[in-house]
Amino acid sequence: MVFSLLCQYEQVSGSISSLYPADFGDIEVQGSIHLAVNYIQNLGEFHIFVVHCRDLAVADTKKNCSDPYVKCYLLSEKTHLGKRKTTVKKKTLNPTYNEILKFKIIMEVLKTLFLNISVWQNNTFGRNSFLGEVDLDMSIWDFSNTHINEYTLKARFSEQSPTASPSHLKDSRGQMRVALRFLPQTSRSKRTSRMETGEVQIWVKDCKNLPPVRGVFIDPFVKCTVLPDTSRKSRQKTRVVKRTANPMFNHTMVYDGFRSEDLRETCVEITVWDHDRLSSHYIGGLRLGLGTGKSYGVEVLWMDSTTDEAHLWQRMLQSDGEWVEDALPLRTLVRAKSMSK
Known part of the structure; x- marks a missing residue:
């Protein structure tokens, strides 16, 4: 799949909403x-x-x-x-x-x-x-x-998230073990002026301790896309693993058409879902990128990788085509509307 860099940033950055809608206000509580x-x-x-x-x-x-x-x-x-x-x-x-x-x-x-x-x-x-x-x-x-x-009625327990658990509880969404590598593709001829590109490979290995978002059992699967491309051709997903909080996926997703410099401007978004025939339920996700807050000079909300997520991406940039791996905690993401379906 060729990753398109010809995105309209005004549309991407202007269509951001929380997967769980963010509610704000500074009204003094009473009643x-x-x-x-x-x-x-x-x-x-x-x-x-x-x-x-x-x-x-x-x-x-x-x-x-x-x-x-x-x-x-x-x-x-x-x-x-x-x-x-x-x-x-x-x-x-x-x-x-x-x-x-x-x-x-x-x-x-x-x-x-x-x-x-x-x-x-x-x-x-x-x-x-x-x-x-x-x-x-x-x-x-x-x-x-x-x-x-x-x-x-009492004052708000968290100024950050209306869906967070009470302040004395830790919001745990489980973790994912994932490996990455970038493989440059060598030009066929020294005479050609064609720009050299490569492919990013994302190996989703497994998840541990996923929360039962609907009840006792879940049927998890993983979705992946490479932002800023929110089109359908950027979306890939694993199979559904039935009735387990510790699914083994061993699924590799490949995105090609990258220049090495593009890797500093893009972000791999990986999300875990509980499968349902009518509407799947979000569990948690990762954002693998440099976490700079900007993409090609434009401020975007999705370039928000944590320290551990950014560290894994940086290791990939320095790995010379070798796999790099880590087990990372899943978290709530602010995501593009078009990606939430």
């Missing part, structure tokens, strides 16, 4: 939320009955009101089971929802998790603002308590 939780044994479902909120902070100072909605996450050190959210209630500081948010999960797993309930200001044309949250530890929860309880 409370009324809710009940219940585990329905015969359905194998955990229900959160969101009743209403009272005395929320004003998000729209011009109209002296808010457009609030509620989000729920089940979280642990190794688990993020997605989010559930209510409808948006317009122009009120005392919204009534009377909605049930449901998670399909077995009780044994539920008892290892935290329930995070957060309230947000909806902004159709901008970024949503945080209005407060509550954390409930399911490991010590009395499941005979199915009453509606009032909880005081």
Whole structure:
């Protein structure tokens, strides 16, 4: 596959969004939320009955009101089971929802998790603002308590990510063992003026300790692309490995058409997914590049490799065609919209 360098940077850099949408705001938290939780044994479902909120902070100072909605996450050190959210209630500081948010999960797993309930200001044309949250530890929860309880909303646990686990938990998404090499291709004739190029080979070996993002079992696979090219021809993926948190892939992906100088401007993005027929679920990813924040002189959000990721890429640049390898922790990525499908 020939890697196209003729990308329109205005489109690439202008279409960036978080895989888990980034919500921001500096509103002072106040008010409370009324809710009940219940585990329905015969359905194998955990229900959160969101009743209403009272005395929320004003998000729209011009109209002296808010457009609030509620989000729920089940979280642990190794688990993020997605989010559930209510409808948006317009122009009120005392919204009534009377909605049930449901998670399909077995009780044994539920008892290892935290329930995070957060309230947000909806902004159709901008970024949503945080209005407060509550954390409930399911490991010590009395499941005979199915009453509606009032909880005081608290300030945000993380200014960096609305989907991070509570501050006392470590956000672990497992790790990937990956090897890289660059093989220059020699020109056929000394007389030719053709520019010499080469190919990047990415050997995805295995993953360890992947979190069960939907329940007890996952069916992981890996996607790969080389940014700034977000076209379909840049995308490659491994097979799906069934029902394991420690999949062995041993899959090599090859991208050709690179000049050696291009390797300082590009970034290999590798992401791990839990396969689902309707919509696969993101687990975590890597960005292998120099992490300079720029590509061909243009500032881009995706050139954000960690120190370890950048070190592996730098080793490849100096390896003279030999494989370099490392086991790297998976993380949440800010990704191009066109790559999230």
